[in-house]
Amino acid sequence: MWTLALRGGARVAVVAAEWRDAFGVVIRGRIQLELRDGEPGPVLGRDAGFWLRGTGVRALRNPGRRTAMVRIVTPRARTVTLPNDGGTT
Numbered sequence: 001m002w003t004l005a006l007r008g009g010a011r012v013a014v015v016a017a018e019w020r021d022a023f024g025v026v027i028r029g030r031i032q033l034e035l036r037d038g039e040p041g042p043v044l045g046r047d048a049g050f051w052l053r054g055t056g057v058r059a060l061r062n063p064g065r066r067t068a069m070v071r072i073v074t075p076r077a078r079t080v081t082l083p084n085d086g087g088t089t
Helices: none
Strands: 002-006 011-013 023-028 031-035 040-044 049-051 057-061 068-073
Touching: 002 011, 002 057
Parallel strands: none
Antiparallel strands: 002 068, 011 057, 023 049, 023 068, 031 040, 031 057
């Protein structure tokens, strides 16, 4: 899991190969989806969740002035290794 922070007016391209299994949740601000043809898509507010797979979204954009944040969850997220305390992992 990782967090994407977008300053006001910022835009980040969605590369299908990198985002294919990504599920996003807006945790602060608003995010606008930019559609494949460049047209503006829906604006999603706090707690809105969205898949990017098969949607044709080509970018995420912050339409506001304040920083927006999106939590991104993927099955390939980094794993954290805990110290070995003698138990099984």
